């Protein structure tokens with residue numbers, strides 16, 4: 001599953017290569033890729049035809065293309081393996097090409113949705129008054145959004161009877177933070193993932209938010225440098241994952257701060273990686 005920085009890299013690619021272009025036609029090569037559009041593939045294609053694509057937008061890990069002169073947007077579900085590619089018309093079809101969008105201009109590129117497992121897809125939705133596809137109206141702003149409200153986030157942490165990693169992954173509180181970036185930010189903040197949120201002081205929650213933003217911006221910087229071609233790609237991987245992780249995936253390796261072997265614990269069907277010395281488990285209280 002791609003995380004926020006990867007999705008933002010794709011959004012920037014779409015902004016550069018797809019924004020302001022008018023859809024000529026849409027070819028659905030596999031009906032499963034538009035299954036969320038209940039009226040079917042022909043209706044989906046018909047509704048896009050002739051509309052200009054507005055500014056590609058993102059909230060958390062959700063990415064959409066507004067259709068100008070409508071109150072609708074095309075929402076991209078990237079799933080586990082979905083990719084949005086901008087390719088020359090002459091490029092051979094990818095083996096798992098599911099949807100092709102051609103544009104009514106002289107540029108020699110088209111937009112392709114490629115998905116090996118077809119868990120993802122594209123769907124058309126009405127916009128909320130804020131310009132969000134209605135199906136994601138409940139998704140909170142992400143920490144890179146200039147309108148994210150740090151104080152409201154802190155107050156929500158204080159009110160909730162939950163633990164910090166659960167809160168970081170709660171898309172109704174803060175969006176776009178996945179398992180990897182949560183572990184990275186918690187390691188930087190020296191917070192154990194089971195820490196009750198009600199115990200966080202304002203400076204601590206502010207510091208944590210700062211670390212969340214830092215790890216995301218660092219990943220974006222890497223993605224941003226590798227993205228300078230026609231190829232817009234999302235597959236949940238970026239050079240950042242190989243080079244710069246301090247916590248995630250480092251079980252048994254020395255903590256980069258204190259040298260203590262890092263640990264991994266099962267956590268909500270996933271894993272949490274942490275340093276047992278820098279990130280002390282909270283005392284159990286009843």
Ligand SMILES: [Zn+2]
Pocket residue numbers: 255256257258259260275276277278279
């Ligand atoms: Zn440590």
